[in-house]
Amino acid sequence: xxxxxxxxxxxxxxxxxxxxxxxxxxxxxxxxxxxxxxxxxxxxxxxxxxxxxxxxxxxxxxxxxxxxxxxxxxxxxxxxxxxxxxxxxxxxxxxxxxxxxxxxxxxxxxxxxxxxxxxxxxxxxxxxxxxxxxxxxxxxxxxxxxxxxxxxxxxxxxxxxxxxxxxxxxxxxxxxxxxxxxxxxxxxxxxxxxxxxxxxxxxxxxxxxxxxxxxxxxxxxxxxxxxxxxxxxxxxxxxxxxxxxxxxxxxxxxxxxxxxxxxxxxxxxxxxxxxxxxxxxxxxxxxxxxxxxxxxxxxxxxxxxxxxxxxxxxxxxxxxxxxxxxxxxxxxxxxxxxx
Ligand SMILES: Nc1ncnc2c1ncn2[C@@H]1O[C@H](COP(=O)(O)OP(=O)(O)OP(=O)(O)O)[C@@H](O)[C@H]1O
Ligand SMILES: [Mg+2]
Numbered sequence: 001x002x003x004x005x006x007x008x009x010x011x012x013x014x015x016x017x018x019x020x021x022x023x024x025x026x027x028x029x030x031x032x033x034x035x036x037x038x039x040x041x042x043x044x045x046x047x048x049x050x051x052x053x054x055x056x057x058x059x060x061x062x063x064x065x066x067x068x069x070x071x072x073x074x075x076x077x078x079x080x081x082x083x084x085x086x087x088x089x090x091x092x093x094x095x096x097x098x099x100x101x102x103x104x105x106x107x108x109x110x111x112x113x114x115x116x117x118x119x120x121x122x123x124x125x126x127x128x129x130x131x132x133x134x135x136x137x138x139x140x141x142x143x144x145x146x147x148x149x150x151x152x153x154x155x156x157x158x159x160x161x162x163x164x165x166x167x168x169x170x171x172x173x174x175x176x177x178x179x180x181x182x183x184x185x186x187x188x189x190x191x192x193x194x195x196x197x198x199x200x201x202x203x204x205x206x207x208x209x210x211x212x213x214x215x216x217x218x219x220x221x222x223x224x225x226x227x228x229x230x231x232x233x234x235x236x237x238x239x240x241x242x243x244x245x246x247x248x249x250x251x252x253x254x255x256x257x258x259x260x261x262x263x264x265x266x267x268x269x270x271x272x273x274x275x276x277x278x279x280x281x282x283x284x285x286x287x288x289x290x291x292x293x294x295x296x297x298x299x300x301x302x303x304x305x306x307x308x309x310x311x312x313x314x315x316x317x318x319x320x321x322x323x324x325x326x327x328x329x330x331x332x333x334x335x336x337x338x339x
Contacts, residue, residue: 002033002115003245004108005172006137010160011153012124014145015177017044018211019237020121022230023141025220026238028077032116032247035071038083039104039133040123046082049074050218053082060107062090067111075220079115091128104132117247126160134164139172139245146176146189146204171200172244175237179204202240203322205233232329235320239313303328 007020017040024034038045038057046053055070060081067081074080094100108118120133134140140161144150154174161171174197180186194201205211206229214224221231241247303310303323310321310328322329 002112002117003138003247004112004118004120004136005139005141005241005245006120006122006133007141007143008120008122008130008133008157008161009142009144009150009153010124010126010157011144011150014124014150015143015175015205016124017048017121018215019141019143019175019177019205019234020045020119021048021215022211022221022234023237023241024078024117024119025075025222026234027117027242027247028075029222030238030242032077032242033114034078035067035111035115035118036074036078036080037104037108037118037120037133038081039087039120039127039129040083041085041087042123043082043084043087044215045080045121046072046084047218048215049078049080049220051080051082053080053084056086057081057083058086058090061087061103062093067107071111087129094132095128100128101131101135104129105136108136117245131164134161137165137170140165140170141173141175141241142171143175143177143205144193145178146186146193148185148189151189151193173241174201176201176204178207180207203233203236203324205230205237208233232320235313236311236322236329239311239320 007016007023009016020036024036028034036045036049043056051072051074053070053072055065055072057070059065059070060067070081071079072082094103097103099106104120112118120137122130122133142154142157142161144154158171162169165171174193176190176193179190190201190204208228208230210225210228211221211230214221214230217224221228221234225231301310302308303326305328306323306326308323308325310323313320313322320329
């Protein structure tokens with residue numbers, strides 16, 4: 001059975017949708033069959049992917065349509081059941097049902113085996129549908145900004161996840177987002193986050209204006225700017241979560257998706273991206289992880305700083321190597337570019 005990942009945080013505007021888009025696009029580029037479910041009435045997922053859906057999750061949860069009827073194909077390997085403001089009226093209706101907390105889980109059941117992973121983009125509050133997402137999830141990914149209020153809210157959220165999912169917990173990872181290593185506060189708070197939650201805390205997604213621009217253009221970061229630090233950070237996340245959640249390729253082909261109208265049509269990423277900037281030296285763990293580029297620099301398999309094994313990712317035309325221990329990082333153009 002494929003995994004079901006809820007991407008959630010009670011706080012709004014902290015990078016949930018950005019993470020869902022670029023995590024799922026990276027997994028799809030890597031060959032996994034991915035289904036996205038938007039349970040947020042803002043409907044940001046369809047906009048961020050440049051898709052205009054014909055049907056939405058409302059049709060599934062209220063009108064009894066099947067997921068397969070309401071899937072839009074967003075990219076190769078990447079399907080979407082979108083949301084819009086109609087979900088606001090769906091929630092009180094769902095809340096009146098005896099099985100109100102499991103309607104999403106039941107709706108996903110028929111398509112679950114057809115995808116390697118189903119990723120649910122939650123809204124930024126405790127709604128009936130967010131609880132449904134938690135109930136359906138096999139894994140929970142919690143993006144959080146590295147700020148005092150966010151970390152306080154994180155404790156409440158983790159308590160909530162434990163209450164819904166039990167003490168074993170499906171909390172798979174905490175993802176620091178919009179991380180800015182130039183501020184002392186961010187560096188200190190990231191350290192305390194790691195001290196408290198240990199290996200659950202993943203490498204941060206750095207603040208990068210290209211990430212906010214790409215969703216406004218209906219593109220993933222790999223399409224909009226595959227050389228950006230946002231693309232590199234999300235490529236590493238894809239690799240790390242694939243390992244941690246054991247996401248492979250689907251045993252059967254995904255449901256035949258209805259073609260969605262693309263606005264604008266999905267662009268092709270150039271096969272030969274422009275030359276990357278010159279190499280910069282590695283820095284210690286407490287500062288922003290460096291990205292070192294250049295031909296031949298991928299030849300060694302151990303970290304030049306601490307000697308431990310390097311983690312590797314290949315997404316959007318780049319090979320990225322990363323040290324989990326000292327946060328050393330470097331990237332190279334993959335031969336022949338993406339796809
Ligand atoms: N790493 C980043 N660097 C810069 N901007 C970012 C980054 N991640 C996300 N953003 C921008 O921050 C804003 C909020 O991000 P996003 O919509 O992903 O948050 P969200 O948690 O899904 O919000 P909501 O709770 O409203 O659904 C968006 O404009 C997005 O483009
Ligand atoms: Mg969102």
